[in-house]
Amino acid sequence: MEAAELRVGFVGAGRMAGGVARGLLLAGKVPAGNILASAPSDRNLGAFRESGCRTTHCNLEVLQDSTLVFLATKPHVLPGVLQEIRPAVCPHHIIVSLAAGVTLQTLQRLLPAGTKVLRLMPNLPCVVQAGAMVFSRGDGAGEQEAALLKSLLSSCGLCEEVPESYINIHTGLSGSGVAYVYLFAEALAEGAVKMGMPGPLASRIAAQTLLGAAKMMLETGEHPAKLRGDVCTPGGTTIHALHQLEKGALRATVMNAVEAATNRACDMGKD
Numbered sequence: 001m002e003a004a005e006l007r008v009g010f011v012g013a014g015r016m017a018g019g020v021a022r023g024l025l026l027a028g029k030v031p032a033g034n035i036l037a038s039a040p041s042d043r044n045l046g047a048f049r050e051s052g053c054r055t056t057h058c059n060l061e062v063l064q065d066s067t068l069v070f071l072a073t074k075p076h077v078l079p080g081v082l083q084e085i086r087p088a089v090c091p092h093h094i095i096v097s098l099a100a101g102v103t104l105q106t107l108q109r110l111l112p113a114g115t116k117v118l119r120l121m122p123n124l125p126c127v128v129q130a131g132a133m134v135f136s137r138g139d140g141a142g143e144q145e146a147a148l149l150k151s152l153l154s155s156c157g158l159c160e161e162v163p164e165s166y167i168n169i170h171t172g173l174s175g176s177g178v179a180y181v182y183l184f185a186e187a188l189a190e191g192a193v194k195m196g197m198p199g200p201l202a203s204r205i206a207a208q209t210l211l212g213a214a215k216m217m218l219e220t221g222e223h224p225a226k227l228r229g230d231v232c233t234p235g236g237t238t239i240h241a242l243h244q245l246e247k248g249a250l251r252a253t254v255m256n257a258v259e260a261a262t263n264r265a266c267d268m269g270k271d
């Protein structure tokens, strides 16, 4: 299907829905007039309207209007939403859930048999077209639906199809991982403030440091341990700092964080 013909709906219009919609619009993948978003309040719908998209308070209207429907409510709200929209779900619909933890098995159980359903895990930098997304398809979704989703979401960042068992791990690594990185950025900047640098300058430099380090990792393809070694002068500043981080068990703590978030996503998926 040509992107210009595709009608895209969002049930739930918050941060992630807004981020995905923005990526689609900026890349010219879907015209604004072909996007319809629903939410109970106007809190987030205004931003959609300002971009030229249509909005409604009625979730069923999104199903009636759209072929590709993103379910972008919080996970605890999703079962009620699925119950509400189920009568309006038809074979032509492609349903994509963004909800953390909610399994394909649950989605398939709560939707009509044979529904083309996919489970996507994005992360917040989709908002600036630098997201990291993975998705898996349910039994009713084929290569064509996967290719369509991948092509559309490439406008929001990296997007790969993976076995469903990786989705909760991606949540711990990247969906939640963005927050660990902000914590690290905050700590970097506060260290600089402690040493006398003004806060706003320290924050900008912390962000650019993360951006540059990430860009080098992606562009060189080198293992981070190799790149870290390249920064360390024998007897120099970096190795003294890294010793402190090792004493604080930074690596083990971050690994524990990924494990905790992954386990939490698994628990959230239990019926």
Ligand SMILES: NC(=O)C1=CN([C@@H]2O[C@H](COP(=O)(O)OP(=O)(O)OC[C@H]3O[C@@H](n4cnc5c(N)ncnc54)[C@H](OP(=O)(O)O)[C@@H]3O)[C@@H](O)[C@H]2O)C=CC1
Pocket (backbone or CB within 6 Å): 011, 012, 013, 014, 015, 016, 017, 038, 039, 040, 041, 042, 043, 044, 045, 059, 072, 073, 074, 075, 077, 081, 098, 099, 100, 121, 122, 123, 124, 175, 176
């Ligand atoms: N935030 C993140 O970094 C990530 C989030 N996710 C997943 O994305 C999903 C959305 O998260 P996020 O965008 O942060 O959440 P937000 O709280 O920003 O947005 C949730 C949206 O759902 C709407 N909503 C609430 N109840 C209903 C309902 N009954 N019917 C229709 N819409 C409803 C809200 O309405 P209103 O506007 O009126 O409040 C709001 O627009 C979640 O399932 C989360 O697990 C995945 C990866 C990363």
Ligand SMILES: O=C(O)[C@@H]1CCC=N1
Pocket (backbone or CB within 6 Å): 100, 171, 175, 176
């Ligand atoms: O905290 C959460 O549950 C969601 C999923 C990943 C990021 N935010």
